[in-house]
Amino acid sequence: MLKKLSTRVKVYMFLGFCAILVIGAVALNSTSKTAAAASKPKAGQSPDGDKEAVPVELAAVQRGEISSIITASTNLRALREVDVVSQTAGIVHRLSAEEGDYVQSGAVLCVLDDAELQIRFQSAQQKLAQAKLQSEKAGIQQEKTAVQIANQKEELARYQELYQNQLVSEHEVALIRYRLNELEHDARVSASQSRELTHRVAELEAELAQVSLEIARCHIKAPFSGYIVQRQVELGRTVRPMDALFKLSAFSPLYADVFLSESECRSVLSGQAATIRLGADTSAHASGTVARISPVVDQSSGTVKVTVEQRQPEQGFRPGAFVTVRIETARRADALLIPKRAVLDEDGETYVYTVQNLIAHRTPVRLGTETGGQVEIRQGLQENQQVVVAGQGGLKDGGKIKIVQVKGKNGQNQLARLHS
Known part of the structure; x- marks a missing residue:
């Protein structure tokens, strides 16, 4: 009995020892893997524990001219553009201008039929000429009558003197006075007729001027020099006052x-x-x-x-x-310029990454004029400093960089590597 118990204990002890060995081996393997994983460099780190250098593109701060430009789109308009309208009624007799023609100020664009007006004009001219002739005759008659009156007054004075000396009769004096009265009456009538004729001449002159104006209105003229951009009238068309005939543009x-x-x-x-x-x-x-x-x-x-x-x-x-x-x-003729893509903004601060000894430095800047792909630096940089223009996304202040491209002073891209 005791012998069987001792054998069983030995078996249990052996099995327990084996289990301990297995557990120890598993634990040792896990520990070695953890240590190996801990000792393996992470992504972005070099085997010695440092971060990998970030590949970037650089550009130099340059001096140059920059302009501030405001851009806007619109449509051009002419100095003036008007509708040339008819000022009278009539039938279009002649067209003298077409679309696209350049015309001088006062040039005739079209003519309305003015045959009836020409007849009225000639009639008014004849009437005016007759009235002027009658007025001239009346004036001459007035002058003659005035001379006769003056002579008759002298004759009356002489007869009165003779009458006082009893050399002529009173009847003779009365006869001279009667003739003087007749002449003075004729002078008054002649003066009235002369005034009427003068008024008639003025009326006929006004009528002639009105007909002349109507004839002139039949000749549609350009109010200023410019191009005919639209013709709205046809030959033979009847037009009314204020009808648009042409569109003229300077x-x-x-x-x-x-x-x-x-x-x-x-x-x-x-x-x-x-x-x-x-x-x-x-x-x-x-x-x-x-x-x-x-x-x-x-x-x-x-x-x-x-x-x-x-x-x-x-x-x-x-x-x-x-x-x-x-x-x-x-x-600005002497401004410090960098590519606009070099500028970053974070929390209201504008900055760029400058490079010295392959180390990136976050540098605050104050911007000026922007135009095209360039921006003016008012404060924060100096001429010929190198700034990062591509690859900033992976950079931090003090981080290492690897230059893959440098933009030279003349704008040419050159492969380079900066050394300390």
């Missing part, structure tokens, strides 16, 4: 009205240079200047109207054309 100068925000408008001044580009064709452009700035803000849009004038005519620029206006509000 192409020089042309104007572009752009609407800018209040903040943009603060930097715009009359006389500033502007460039007007035709539609999407950047090669077709013309020079202009800021002609006027509206003194008020449009309440509905919150914008200010700025008028740019294009004085020199250029091919392709015409009223209604879609254009892009670029107004140069400032120019």
Whole structure:
């Protein structure tokens, strides 16, 4: 019995020892794996525990010229564009202008039939000539009567003196006085007729002027020099007063009205240079200047109207054309410039990464004018400093970098590696 018990105990002890060995082996294997995993470098770290260098592209801070440009799109309009209308009724007798024609101020565009008016004009001329002739005759008669009256008065004075000396009778004196009275009456009648004839001449002159005006209105003329952009009348058509016959437009100068925000408008001044580009064709452009700035803000849009004038005519620029206006509000000839993509913004702070000895440094900067792909640096950088323009996403202040490309001073990309 005791012998069987001793054998069983030995078996249990052996099995327990084996279990302990297995557990120990498993634990040892797990520990070695953990240690190996701990000793293996993580992604982004070198075997010695340091972070991997981040590949970046650099560019140098350069000095150059930069301009502040405000850009807006609009349509060109003419200096003035009007409808040339008829001032009288009539039938179109002749057309002298077509669409696209350039006409001078005062040029006849079309003529209405004025045959009836010409007859009235000739009749009025004849009546006026007759009235003037009668008026001249009446004037001559007045002068004759005045002379006769003067002579008769002298004769009366002489007869009165003779009568006092009893050399003539009272009847003879009375006869002379009667003749004088007749002459004075004739003078009054002649003066009245002369006034009537003068009034008649004035009436006929006014009538002739009215007919002349109506004839002139039959000749439709250009009120200013410009291009016929639309003809709205046909030969033989009957027109009425105020009917639109032509649309006339003055192409020089042309104007572009752009609407800018209040903040943009603060930097715009009359006389500033502007460039007007035709539609999407950047090669077709013309020079202009800021002609006027509206003194008020449009309440509905919150914008200010700025008028740019294009004085020199250029091919392709015409009223209604879609254009892009670029107004140069400032120019700096010796500014520090970097690519705009180098600038980062975080929590209201604007900064760039500069590089020294292959180490990136977060450097706050103050920006100035921006245009195209460049931005002016007012504070924070110096000329020829290297800034990161690509790869900033993986950078932190003090992090190592690996340069894969450097943008040279002349804008050429060069493979390089900076050493300490």
